[in-house]
Amino acid sequence: MQHQQPSAAVLAFSGMIALAVAMGIGRFAFTPLLPMMQQDAGLELAQAGWLAGANYLGYLVGAVAAGALPWSVATQLRVGLAGVALTTALMAIGDSWAAWAAWRFIAGLGSAIVLVSTATLCMGRLAAMGQSNKAGIVFAGVGAGIALAGLLSMGLALAHVSSSTAWLVMGLMALLGTIAARRLWGSPASTSTSFRSTVPVPKSSGQSATDTALPAQQAPSGESAHSVLLRHWRMIACYTSFGFGYILPATFLPAQARQLVSDPAVFGLAWPVFGIAAAASTLVTSRLLQAFSRRKIWIVSQLIMAVGVLLPALWTSIVAIVIAALCVGGTLLVITMIGMQEAQARGGAHARILTAAITTAFALGQLIGPIFFSVIHDWLGVSLAVALQLASAVLVLGVFFLLRPFPSAPSLAAPFH
Numbered sequence: 001m002q003h004q005q006p007s008a009a010v011l012a013f014s015g016m017i018a019l020a021v022a023m024g025i026g027r028f029a030f031t032p033l034l035p036m037m038q039q040d041a042g043l044e045l046a047q048a049g050w051l052a053g054a055n056y057l058g059y060l061v062g063a064v065a066a067g068a069l070p071w072s073v074a075t076q077l078r079v080g081l082a083g084v085a086l087t088t089a090l091m092a093i094g095d096s097w098a099a100w101a102a103w104r105f106i107a108g109l110g111s112a113i114v115l116v117s118t119a120t121l122c123m124g125r126l127a128a129m130g131q132s133n134k135a136g137i138v139f140a141g142v143g144a145g146i147a148l149a150g151l152l153s154m155g156l157a158l159a160h161v162s163s164s165t166a167w168l169v170m171g172l173m174a175l176l177g178t179i180a181a182r183r184l185w186g187s188p189a190s191t192s193t194s195f196r197s198t199v200p201v202p203k204s205s206g207q208s209a210t211d212t213a214l215p216a217q218q219a220p221s222g223e224s225a226h227s228v229l230l231r232h233w234r235m236i237a238c239y240t241s242f243g244f245g246y247i248l249p250a251t252f253l254p255a256q257a258r259q260l261v262s263d264p265a266v267f268g269l270a271w272p273v274f275g276i277a278a279a280a281s282t283l284v285t286s287r288l289l290q291a292f293s294r295r296k297i298w299i300v301s302q303l304i305m306a307v308g309v310l311l312p313a314l315w316t317s318i319v320a321i322v323i324a325a326l327c328v329g330g331t332l333l334v335i336t337m338i339g340m341q342e343a344q345a346r347g348g349a350h351a352r353i354l355t356a357a358i359t360t361a362f363a364l365g366q367l368i369g370p371i372f373f374s375v376i377h378d379w380l381g382v383s384l385a386v387a388l389q390l391a392s393a394v395l396v397l398g399v400f401f402l403l404r405p406f407p408s409a410p411s412l413a414a415p416f417h
Helices: 008-027 030-040 045-068 073-090 097-128 132-158 163-180 225-231 233-260 270-288 294-314 318-380 384-402
Strands: none
Touching: 008 073, 008 097, 008 132, 008 163, 030 045, 030 132, 030 163, 030 233, 045 097, 045 233, 045 318, 073 097, 073 163, 097 132, 097 318, 132 163, 132 270, 132 318, 225 233, 225 318, 233 270, 233 294, 233 318, 233 384, 270 318, 294 318, 294 384, 318 384
């Protein structure tokens, strides 16, 4: 049976829902549910760090698998989303830490596969339709999913629902989202394993042609994937610092808020604020890209994130938590989206490999973050505040990899600004 190609709007909104499930629930549902698990399951902060690490390890494995699997994009989407929905619901069964770690690992694996395949499918198809500006809608799904999971968790906490029941509700939401996103794998293009795309950005006076439209042919047909990865090592290194720097507030922000305010109606707002800022940021960035280069926006965003990560370490206040949520949430998806666009634009015939590579680098950074904190907290007695200061410094260090423009292919060696 021949499927009709969905419109750009349907494609973008379906991608948004897929990312809401994969990232808002598969990756980040644990964050707003952590205070509930601390209260009724006795989960300690260091244990939470190891559970988060299991999810991030799964994300790392999934990012590597997404670039290597011979499956079609449709198959990757279906398997990834189904894995997220199932393992989220399984978190409701029992109280075994080992089982929780296994389920969070598989959820992380599925979420990475969904992110890479959705980005590849949606950006490739939207570019082919001349609708690349709708990429912001797709990536707004991450923030929308975070906000929805946060608000749902806050409502369940106010209703004095157990954390196991809350996980079951999250699993049901993931299942409904998977069904709603089915148009993605109904697209004829989704049966392909890769895309050759252009990620255009309207040219402004501050940009050159190389920055505004980077075609897939930028990678010469004879250039190997290994050469493309070596040429973009700075992009990969910066994405690693990004993953390490953002992950501590993205894991512990509601728990930090709970230490300051006991009312769930107050501390529960920290994560929805994070998600709303994230969702709004991608839509704003789509407009900013008409005036500024991706690299410049990336630099400013990473510096703002560094400030947001540092603030709660210097100022113990619920106001600091809210500002941190705005700074980190408001830049998380900006950097994610711009990095994906750079990889799609500059990877050429190896765009999916480069996209998977930066996703893997991001996953490695965010895997190291919570494990590093758990180790230094348990063995050295280092506080979360000190760990946040270190994470902020790593983000600033990563900016140095962005100060020079990313290299173009040999055939398009003209610099851009």
